Amino acid sequence: MFMSLCMAVNAQKRITFHVTSEQGVALQGIAIKSDYCGVAKGVKTDPKGMAVISYSSKEATCDNVAVTIKSKFYENLDTIVPVNASDTVSIVRLTLRDKVQKIKEVEVIAYRPIGKNNAEKSVYTIDTRGLLKTTKANKALAFLPGVVAFNDSYSLAGKSQKTRIKINGVIAGAEDLKALYAGDIEKVEVREVTKDDDERFAGEINIIKKRHEQPKIFGSISATGGMIRSLWGTFDHFAFQNKHWDITGLISYNQHSQKSYTEVCRIPSLPYSPSQKMTIQRDIRIKQQAERISLSWYPTKRFTMTLGGYHYGYPTKSSDFINDTEGDDTHRKYKETLESYGSYANGSYSINDRNKINVKGNFLYYRDKYVYDLLPDYNYKAAMREYTGEANIESRLKLWGGSHDVTFGLRNTYRQNMSYANGRNDYSMQQVYLTDYHSYGKALSSYLILKGESDNMGPKRVFSFQPSLRLNYNMGKKGTLTASYQRKTTRPSIDYLNTDSLFQNVYNIVVGNEALRAQNSDNMSVSFRKQIKKAYLITTASYIHTSNIIDQIFVNPEDYNVSTYDNIGKCDEASLSVYLMNRLCKNRMNISISLKGFYKRYAIKPELERNTLIIPSEGWGYSATFNTSYLSTKGWMYSLSANLTPKTYELSYTHVQNPNLYVSVTKSTCNNQLDFKLSFTNSLVYFYTSHTNYHFRDMYQRTFQKSYANNITLSVTWNLGKRFQQRRGVSSVVNDDIVTKQQ
Template identity: 20%
Template sequence: MRGSGNFKVLVNGKPSPTLASNLAEALKSIPADQIKSVEVITTPPAKYDGEGTAGIINIIMKKGVDQGVNGRVGASSGNRNSNFNSALNFKKGKIGFTSSANAGLWYNPGQTSRDRVGNLAAGTDTLHQLGQVQNNGHWYYGTVGLDFDPAEHHSFSLASSVNGYGGNTSQDLFNRYVSPVAADNQLFTRSTTNIFSGLNVETTGTYTRTFAQARKEWSVLGQYALNNGTFGYDFDQYANSSIPLESSQATQREHSRGRTPGHEFTAQTDFTQPFGDKRTLEVGLKAIFRRTGSVATVDTLRTLYGTALAPNLSRATDFSYAQDVQAAYATYSFGVGKKLTSSLGGRVERTALSADFRASNASSFSRSYVTALPNGSARYAFSDATSLRFAYSRRITRPFIDYLNPFVDRSDPKNISYGNPALDPELTDSYELAYSTTLKTTTLNASLSARHTGNAIEQIRFITTNPLVPLPEGVLIDPSITAQTFANAATNTFYQFNVYLAAKPLPKWDLSAGPDVQYITRRSSVLGISRSGFTAGINVNTSYKFDNGLTVQGFVYANTHTPEIQGTGPANLYYQMGVKKSLLKDKADLTLNVGSPFNSYWPYRSTTTTTTFSELSEYRAYQRSFRLNFSYRFGQANGQTKQRKSINNDDTKSGASKQGG
């Protein structure tokens, strides 16, 4: 994905609101042995939603058997997480059934620190924060699917899934603020527990009609998804103390609870008409109807004035948001001679949205816009094993609830955060030139790409005494407090060179590596900032299989700091090694994995530099881990089965997981 986090994930080629609502938690709940393959599409054709400026990752799941029954059961346990997974599939005649049930826990400690220097009219102020963090949580994920082929060229499928998660993050945060005005100095400790949970349920029905003519196909799909989440925090604050005290000694308390109700309905139809062996026309229509929002309350107490928490109505949130998308697309693919194949396509999307603020004086609004998203590609085959491909696509990113939620989170007293309901979508133009060749057991892919985004949605921070965008009602204007939100604040361009190499140096040795280098430019007239710089990354996978059913494997991923609009993003290093033993005539596996054994933690360091303050923040994630896994497979081996169609609503920009799992 060229180092970008702005991509969309599909399952079996179809959108999943469960993944869109909380990608990090949903991916945790998919056992690796259920995945058949993963497709990376950096310049998607018009058939796919216009969302996801870096492209699409399509996860192809394994299906059941041709006839008969199969399944698996497995469990793993370690010092960072544990899980249980199972599946049962069968097919008899014209009916196929698939199911899975999975659950797990995570438990991760961490440490956070922040040092900030501000530039005030009266002089320089400083903020030092240090905190111990504990992340705990659970998840569960289940699926059920039914396929029915009543007659030749006709098939029906029904698939449902449920994904739930919940947990908490506990932190004791020490705060020391030193101001040039001595009366403003502060020292206190705040003990905070952030809670969260989510429930995502979705059902998809599909009818597919094929024809005697090869590649001709018509399909109709419908999907309903329920996506509900909760969030909140509780804190006790102890003035003039560097450590947490008894709860009865707290000088300030706060209790907040919120929920993000949401549901989504999608209808889609696609038709493919071939013209001979080299020409194909694909057309389709799609409609998505989304409803979401945020309802939150805050209860506060200054113990000097009483003992009971009282509602703070001025800080409550009652926000609803509707987003409807209608789309039509067409793609024409054709061959020119024996070596050149091309495709030209376009997608037109109309978006209508409305927002209603029922607990504040903010103005409700509604608007609509139409977006044209052209794309095209050309591939020249030098031989069966070597080709050169050029592709262009335009993509759109629409912000959703994680970016829009106006609730002001004050769980960190000196660093508040909130969403921006007035965000506009961002458009990205992508260009890619890719070379691919295969020689015996070695495959090489190399690509040059450029990606340009105007009106980019950026996370921005500022001192509340010098706001870069309007502040929400009730936010304290204080030089010791920074605010974090989102704004259409930049124009970004990414230039990247990427290489992927997969080889078998020996018959039983598999090796793959993927280095990449990027040059990034970011310009913001709103912030008066222009930044540029290089970043690089690499991932390496290797495994060796011995004759006795023993396999050793290893993995490493690393990347350097990334230029951001107001500073730099963190570097990363993670590596893992493991050994797997096949048992019971290859029906069972016992695997031991060890992660980052030579360093107990990795310091994720970020910097922020503005005209009013500079800051260094660090999160120490404890990475040294071990996990023992056992899996058992029964029944017939997986056979050739058709891929169940699904809907993939990949047109929204969602935030990263807030769960810290």
């Protein structure tokens, strides 16, 4: 009886409130005021959206409770909810509606991170604000942090060499970037150190496209014409995708004419020796063509297969009018053909979430051929076939210090070099590599590459060890500090090994050298990067020591025209660069600026110094690249690119040139289906002029060059169908330690 009396006296009524949004999400921190039988109480909801109010048995005599809720983000609630007075526990469920507010002004006090950095790579997103919806990837990369871009050529801040471009892990060219919309890019991975780096390439930009499961077909047809100089061309591409297949194809063709004027002046240092002068007027008709097709198959989530083939052609017809040092006039015609074919087949299989196997194969055929109309003895041919196979395994292992992302791989390359004089020469290269990425917490991480190579180019097999290490320290809001060391090896190309005489012009005949060996370099750099609101700043200090450099050597004082290639000496280069990217005018304007100052010094091997006529060059220099674009409120996009490299240094000469300018105006109409683009190339400088200074032991030579490179072009692009998305594929194999002749 006593226990029953106590329970009756202390009996309470509990009202439980459950508050959710219209989407069914539990709301935390909502203040509830209730009035039950004249007794007012208040409570806030917990993380599950629950709140409980208790009343004594004397107060619990009503059949309803008044509820009031006021919130900044949800509509206010003021209602009466029925409850049963006889129940000791009642549950009240409340749903709040989203409040619609009119915001007159927003003050931004925080900025989203532009990129994430670690020792292996930096990951960025493309900010499409300030770009047309039809802007392609080749233009969008100009405003990616740390990328220095001009005229579809890309390098990384602080680097002198070009960077390798990939799309979904597959090697890509300028044509592939023109077929990819900036809005279709999910993210961009930038690696400043990779196992494939050599003297020609430094770093890698890998574009990851957005993934879509639904079938899509997309294509475009474009036509371009020149208004000042003869130029016309087309760029067409198509793509198809469904859940298991990706097919892409493109065709590019351009034909244009160029004129140039070259004046060579030689002043001997010997007394009473007359100066010599020679002029060359050249008309060139150029055809540039490219065809590429790729197919990716995704039968399961674990297995992928990618196949592709491509062809690039660069045939030219030239006509030279020469007035030589003796005053004689010569008319010469010739054809040059630069061409390459390639194909690749890559497969990838994920054993589980921690292990993945990649198998890759690649074929490349390259040729360079000169044919003269009336001088068959000067005909020149160089060709190369290359077959490459590679296999690696990617694993996440628990080793010392925690988790490590490790890749172990093997690669074999077989090459066939062909020429008129040498016939066919075969050799092979073997490579084994190990990469390791490890994070020592949130701040410090490291990326290590251990690579060994072997080749039989010479009379005996040669081994080389090429380690690389990059450290990254994240200081939070203060920025990121990185330091790296990299060993690079570059083997000579077929053009350097070919002992046929390459008659480039009447004052420059080049002969190859079968005894050439690999060129090596040690690269060290320290960089600091920091996001400042919407801007991104990168400063880099670097030092490069190159040994066994492959360059021309002049050995005959009777004829300064003839040179040959040799591992002639070494080079030291120190540089300091600053890069800044920013967005202005409410994100309608993009700006990127790169400034670099350097000191470069060449030296010749003692055993070759007494035999060559070259006086090695050295000195200070600087370069600057500027890119900007502005998207008007009317949908017009204005772009300006400029490149200034006043003076560059090579082993036997220094080169001085005027700035390069590129201006364009683009308008997209008909719901982004039709684009019009007006481009101005060097329009402010009618002649593109440059001159080269050679310092020889007994003679000074100055070569002045003037080309009519300015033009105004109009491009019209018709976009068909819907945009096409592609999944990530496996990278193809490209051996960039071979350097083909550059034009």
